[in-house]
């Protein structure tokens with residue numbers, strides 16, 4: 001746990017470094033930040049591992065997705081913002097896309113770096129929940 005906290009402080013130091021954008025880009029993806037993002041944004045609909053949130057109807061849980069035998073589950077996480085139903089409420093900062101379709105849910109705005117953090121988190125989940 002101590003090491004994780006140290007890593008967190010280090011990441012913060014980089015975020016606020018005078019090197020600005022290039023410093024932020026060099027920053028490694030963080031599963032810890034990804035987990036926070038997922039619990040904040042995705043847990044509104046998806047059931048998250050280790051939490052007792054309810055999720056919405058037919059929305060697949062993150063655990064079921066990372067355990068999926070389908071080889072492309074990770075691609076789907078990388079592109080989830082372009083897969084239904086997400087384009088209706090997810091915007092990527094760098095793409096400056098407009099949300100498409102009716103606003104069926106409160107908007108979520110993410111940067112590519114935050115997507116990388118989410119991927120780091122689901123990679124960690126996959127290691128924890130898949131059989132070797």
Ligand code: HEC
Nearest residue numbers: 038041042044045058059060076077080083084085105118
């Ligand atoms: C408003 C509800 C809602 C929110 C918020 C939401 N999702 Fe989803 N998501 C869904 C639904 C519903 C599906 C199932 C779509 C289907 O099966 O066609 C889904 C499916 C997915 C899939 C699988 C896509 C596929 O085509 O198989 C991924 C990956 C995913 N979501 C990632 C995320 C991530 C990451 C977040 C948070 C940043 C998130 N979702 C937030 C409703 C939501």
